[in-house]
Amino acid sequence: MLKFDITTKRGLARTGIIHTPHGDIRTPAFIGAATRATVKALTMQQMRDLGSQAILANTYHLVLTPGTELIKDAGGLAEFSSWHGPTFTDSGGFQIFSLPDVKITEQGARFKSHINGDKLEMTPESSMQAQWSIGADIHMAFDHLAKSDNYDDMKEAMERTHRWLVRCVAEHQKLLSGETVAGGRNEQFLYAVVQGGDFNDLRAESARFAASQPVDGFGIGGVFTADGMAEMLQIVNNILPENKPRHLLGMGQEPIDLFVGAENGCDTFDCVGPTRMARNGSLYTLDGRINIKNAKFKNDFTPLMPDCDCELCRNYTRAYLHHLFRTDEITAKILASIHNEHFIVHTVDKIRESIDDGTFDSYKKQFIDRYYG
RNA sequence: GCUGGAAUCGUCUAGUGGCAAUGACAAGAGACUGUAAAUCUCUCGCCUUCGGGCUUCGUAGGUUCGAGUCCUACUUCCAGCA
Numbered sequence A: 001m002l003k004f005d006i007t008t009k010r011g012l013a014r015t016g017i018i019h020t021p022h023g024d025i026r027t028p029a030f031i032g033a034a035t036r037a038t039v040k041a042l043t044m045q046q047m048r049d050l051g052s053q054a055i056l057a058n059t060y061h062l063v064l065t066p067g068t069e070l071i072k073d074a075g076g077l078a079e080f081s082s083w084h085g086p087t088f089t090d091s092g093g094f095q096i097f098s099l100p101d102v103k104i105t106e107q108g109a110r111f112k113s114h115i116n117g118d119k120l121e122m123t124p125e126s127s128m129q130a131q132w133s134i135g136a137d138i139h140m141a142f143d144h145l146a147k148s149d150n151y152d153d154m155k156e157a158m159e160r161t162h163r164w165l166v167r168c169v170a171e172h173q174k175l176l177s178g179e180t181v182a183g184g185r186n187e188q189f190l191y192a193v194v195q196g197g198d199f200n201d202l203r204a205e206s207a208r209f210a211a212s213q214p215v216d217g218f219g220i221g222g223v224f225t226a227d228g229m230a231e232m233l234q235i236v237n238n239i240l241p242e243n244k245p246r247h248l249l250g251m252g253q254e255p256i257d258l259f260v261g262a263e264n265g266c267d268t269f270d271c272v273g274p275t276r277m278a279r280n281g282s283l284y285t286l287d288g289r290i291n292i293k294n295a296k297f298k299n300d301f302t303p304l305m306p307d308c309d310c311e312l313c314r315n316y317t318r319a320y321l322h323h324l325f326r327t328d329e330i331t332a333k334i335l336a337s338i339h340n341e342h343f344i345v346h347t348v349d350k351i352r353e354s355i356d357d358g359t360f361d362s363y364k365k366q367f368i369d370r371y372y373g
Numbered sequence B: 001g002c003u004g005g006a007a008u009c010g011u012c013u014a015g016u017g018g019c020a021a022u023g024a025c026a027a028g029a030g031a032c033u034g035u036a037a038a039u040c041u042c043u044c045g046c047c048u049u050c051g052g053g054c055u056u057c058g059u060a061g062g063u064u065c066g067a068g069u070c071c072u073a074c075u076u077c078c079a080g081c082a
Helices: A044-050 A059-064 A068-074 A077-081 A093-098 A124-134 A151-176 A200-212 A229-239 A255-263 A273-279 A311-315 A318-326 A330-356 A360-372
Strands: A003-010 A013-020 A023-027 A029-033 A055-058 A087-090 A109-112 A119-122 A138-140 A189-194 A217-220 A246-248 A268-271
Touching (some): A003 A330, A013 A330, A023 A029, A029 A330, A059 A068, A059 A087, A059 A119, A059 A124, A077 A087, A093 A109, A124 A138, A151 A189, A151 A200, A200 A229, A229 A255, A255 A268, A255 A330, A255 A360, A311 A330, A318 A330, A330 A360
Parallel strands (some): A055 A087, A246 A268
Antiparallel strands (some): A003 A013
16 A cells, blocks of 8 residues: 655645655655656756656556557666656546547547557556556556536546446556566555546545545546636545545646645646646746747846746846747757746645645735736 | 849748739747647738728839739849850
């Protein structure tokens, strides 16, 4: 069983430590999205330097290339990528939602490789096997993420997610009792995924089902905007057992999502937003996001964010970063990614500290007022 | 000096009788939430009550219902010959 110690509790919000075979994660924490075993534009050393505690890779992408057997042979994701810290894998469930021409059957999902058109199938069992080979510390159950206003459609997807969860649990346990991977330790952990879309009665049902399964933690999936998220999380997290960690899947591009998530009982987050924003020139500041490519920054010789101690803000000006983007230099995306990832990681770090010392409400108000004001 | 060729939006360019005029770049802005994203979208002559109106393709004339497209002259540039 994954060891999770809760340090402080305030309402649904809590701080704690997830103890993984590759190290501890102090929660709440933002987990860097390393889809293809790399955080785009950043080295693992840069991720360590900016304060990241863990990364999350994607099973679908690693199955396509370089293949999960290769990662197993390399000694697992942490060894292969030289991250060496705690790791998560997403199941590939998101790709069911995001790729075109995906066919869902009770068996699993069939889709075409976006790289070479190969027809592929992923099932709960194959996802578990792939994640076991990749050897991350924490695995996500293979779920059916859907987006619809139709209650029956969402109910169907949720119920399929539950049936698949049972199969994931069985396969996960079977794998753990067999051959060892990831440095000889069969210490890998499984999170169930809660679905149900925008229908809170389905969310409650899904949370009850997930809670009933022998899993180590929970992912909360299928969340697309902050609208209604607080209420949904209150319902779900009041049902999920308190002593297991909860990961809010895919949310964290907007800082308010992280405040709302932590406030309502989520322990970890992952999101591609910060680095994607960065590559596209959209940079976080305490006064909101700015597009550094805008003409008004051409002659702005101030730091992007004076009170930020990331590599970009410590050493360079807005005008310089503007120039790097305008000239399409690779360094633009590196520096911007360092800053955005640092910004979000540290925002969650401060959320954690504020929960511990009882100042969460004032920190949230002060941050949100300034950022969105 | 002669003989060819060429002049179109900031730049390069499409265009051979119905055109406010093609594409790219540049420029201006926007989007992005478990990454098919170093991607995508919009604007890019002037004005507009968004119906449209006005002025454009080196300059000046001409032919034509109609000219960026055809003709004449001029200007500039390029190539070859002197």
